[in-house]
């Protein structure tokens with residue numbers, strides 16, 4: 001979601017004649033922030049401290065993203081060298097102010113690096129209507145607002161016309177999507193977008209086990225464009241903990257979704273999020289999570305230690321009763337387990353031919369991209385391959401995180 005916001009602001013600035021550059025040559029530094037965990041929030045403060053050295057009369061520092069909703073103008077009191085606090089999505093006045101200060105519209109356009117434009121993020125829902133007890137998102141991003149299907153399809157069409165080969169539909173809980181004009185939910189939207197000529201790949205994230213419709217899995221299974229990857233956070237493998245988290249489902253429900261997804265798409269890529277050390281998570285509750293991770297064999301598990309976020313239900317009404325060292329032990333235990341599982345799973349790709357959408361070249365100048373199931377693939381002896389090409393690759397090697405292969409005959 002933050003990447004999508006950064007892209008949207010960057011597009012607006014590029015249109016005004018601005019280019020991305022290194023910090024020492026730049027006139028403007030913009031921090032797009034995340035506050036989902038305390039560590040992310042702390043990083044913003046430390047970056048703002050660092051920028052004090054960089055700041056001069058002629059330079060501008062701006063902050064946008066979730067911290068703005070959380071801290072508001074208090075940020076400027078705490079960091080007097082900060083020039084602008086920009087609410088999420090409210091970029092017009094900010095860019096107009098910059099344009100009045102630095103006019104680049106007549107300058108020589110400079111090439112800007114880093115953005116291949118192969119993948120385009122499209123926000124379809126802003127905010128979230130769930131109330132997971134650990135989560136700060138609803139209070140900083142607000143309640144759900146759904147973008148009309150016609151606008152989403154138009155944006156995707158324009159992105160493809162401008163060179164994108166993949167679009168990623170985004171929502172905190174993307175399965176909740178409902179077109180405000182009554183044309184249907186996420187499955188209907190996916191069906192519309194996948195028919196755009198020139199679009200090679202379509203992804204959507206993040207899914208919620210309570211809202212994911214079986215029909216969506218059927219659309220995924222029957223499409224050559226929709227990627228076979230599901231980002232489906234489980235958060236805990238213990239029903240008591242899930243209830244305390246107010247997630248709205250039980251583990252048997254989660255298992256049923258995975259079973260159905262694998263029946264339709266046996267090689268589907270599964271990504272999940274897990275929190276260890278949530279208030280009231282006993283050793284046996286943790287072991288239930290461990291058992292679920294072992295049983296399902298996810299491709300990727302993002303594991304976080306619980307940290308109370310001010311203003312959430314869990315922070316105000318529940319005791320953070322799992323000691324820090326125990327949280328760390330559970331985190332490391334689960335990481336070790338998942339490393340083994342991921343290595344085993346990626347090894348299964350060796351010898352198979354897979355379709356790779358090329359996204360760029362790595363530091364050794366080798367093309368890399370992703371397979372439809374989400375894994376990164378590096379391509380050896382690729383010859384004349386450009387970002388945006390889709391090629392078949394025979395996988396020769398695999399590590400826990402990525403695949404390597406050569407163009408298939």
Ligand code: SF4
Pocket residue numbers: 128129130131132135136137138172173208
């Ligand atoms: S579904 Fe829950 S965890 Fe996800 S953004 Fe909404 S409140 Fe947060």
